[in-house]
Amino acid sequence: MKIVHKIILANTFNILLIALTGFFAYQNLNLLLTKLRYVEIADDMNASFLEMRLSEKNYFLYKDTSALKTIQNKLNESKEAMESGRADIIKAIGARSYQQLESSTHAYLQIISSADVKAPASEELQSRIREAGQRLREFSDHITKMERSNVNRLIADSRTGLFTSLVLILFSALGFSQLISRRILKSLTEIENVAHAISEGTFTKVETVQTVDQDAVMKFLSRVKCFSFFLPNPSDELGSVMKAINSMSEELKKHEELIIQSKKLASIGILTAGVAHELGNPLNNISMMAQAYAELYEDLSREDRLDYMTKIEEETERIRDIVKNLLDFSKPKKPNRSEAHINDVVQKSLKLVQNMISISNIEISVRLADGLPRVSIDINQIQEVLINLITNAIQAATAGDELHISTRLNVDDNHVEIEVQDTGKGIPPEFLPHVFDPFFTTKEASGTGLGLFVSYGIIQNHQGSIRVQSEVGVGTCFTIELPAYDTKEINNEWS
DSSP states (O other): OHHHHHHHHHHHHHHHHHHHHHHHHHHHHHHHHOOOOOOOHHHHHHHHHHHHHHHHHHHHHHHHHHHHHHHHHHHHHHHHHHHHHHHHHHHHHHHHHHHHHHHHHEEEOOOHSSSSSOOOHHHHHHHHHHHHHHHHHHHHHHHHHHHHHHHHHHHHHHHHHHHHHHHHEEEEEHHHHHHHHHHHHHHHHHEEEEEEEEHTTTOOOOOOOGGGGGHHHHHHHHSSSSGGGOOOTTTSHHHHHHHHHHHHHHHHHHHHHHHHHHHHHHHHHHHHHHHHHHHHHHHHHHHHHHHHHHHHGGOOOOHHHHHHHHHHHHHHHHHHHHHHHHHHHHHHOOOOOOOEEEEHHHHHHHHHHHHHHHHHHHHEEEEOEEEEEEEEEEHHHHHHHHHHHHHHHHOOOOTTTTEEEEEEEEEEEETEEEEEEOOSSHHHHHHHGTTTTTTTSSSSSOOOOOOHHHHHHHHHHHHHHEEEEEEETTTEEEEEEEEOOHHHHHHHHHH
């Protein structure tokens, strides 16, 4: 079922609750008005009955025969009032009570009518008149009091009922809106997270989202069929979006694998070209020296022959270094990690290049932050990276330039950062995207272009990152990020 249909059904349900509440409130109000009208009629009748009793006393005490006529008129008026309001009175007090009231009034009227206005009333007649009048008065007063009590009870019940209905409607509206909004917001949050993950290159799928506190509600709703449409539905709008996101994620993952494969092929091409170029020079040198050695062998002294062999050995060693660096990157060995303080690693690396720093005549400043968390690293590999960065900085600097080395904690993502910054000649902006490419170098013949390439691989194997910023004439800054030590994470990785 579509979400819009769910919202319409929830609103319809709430409207029905409001309509039912209004209907019952209207019925109660009509009944209340009916009872109030009867109470008004009863008050008038009770006032008339009270006057009749006073007229009785005048008749009995003062022999005032006109009092009988007054009583008859009052009774006739009461009967007319009862007849005109018959429907309301019956609705208010019921047919049985109405008949009792009517018969009592009629009986009292008959007794009064039987009295002789000319002759004095006998003791028996006086007793019957008193009894009939008293019975009518008491019955009317009893019904009036009872109806007043009913009116008060009806008002209290109506107030309680309206308040209860209002609370039910409010909670119903809040409950349904909460269920629907949670369903929508949780799904949108999951979709947003997946979209962010996809933008960062992690291709995950959208799962149906349910929080722990919703489990009991969802179980209840699944048992009540009329509320089952509030459950997550793969056919609604969000379900369609989730399917589209999942499909897109799968397709992007397939395309990423194809791109990675193509990049691997491109890298193989780059490596092949680089190897051919790098190995070409020493091989040519070896070939030329071997030819010269063979042609001039008879004329060469022992020292010259040793010199030729030494140069051939140097060129061979150069080839061996190129191949070794390639193998170190193409088949990186698993880091032999141990728990370490990064400041100690930096200081040990500086001791290894201290002589080079002194000879270069550059100024160096070291700022190591206190209280840094430990890191899990292969100390030798990280030292190799630091030495490579420091060596590059020294080679790019001239006498009087500065080299700044610092450490700090990136609190946001819990990473330890190492920064190596120089004030040398800098790297042109068109070269920056390629500094980590194999065989890319700005040192011309003096460099192999594999130092940063290998360093990049080492940092990646440590689940870290390395980035560079540079400006020509200002200097270059390399920043290394390594994750802070987490015993649980490291143990999982080692296992």
